[in-house]
Amino acid sequence: MPSLRISRNEQGRWRVEANGCCDARSYRREYERAFLVQTLREGGSLVDWDALQVSVRDRKGRVHTIVA
Numbered sequence: 001m002p003s004l005r006i007s008r009n010e011q012g013r014w015r016v017e018a019n020g021c022c023d024a025r026s027y028r029r030e031y032e033r034a035f036l037v038q039t040l041r042e043g044g045s046l047v048d049w050d051a052l053q054v055s056v057r058d059r060k061g062r063v064h065t066i067v068a
Helices: 024-041
Strands: 003-008 014-019 045-049 053-057 063-067
Touching: 003 024, 014 024, 024 053, 024 063
Parallel strands: none
Antiparallel strands: 003 014, 045 053, 053 063
């Protein structure tokens, strides 16, 4: 039976564990959305977005791009 567990680790980062899943893409999208929200809440900024991708800059200045 498929299962999904989303939790926070000791540093407060999201952790996703997917076991026996048939549609791993939907869980990956959920993880990426949580990562974007967390980055923005921690002081990050939106760099660029369009219909296919979103780019954010974290507090340390690193740019992360999530592609649809």
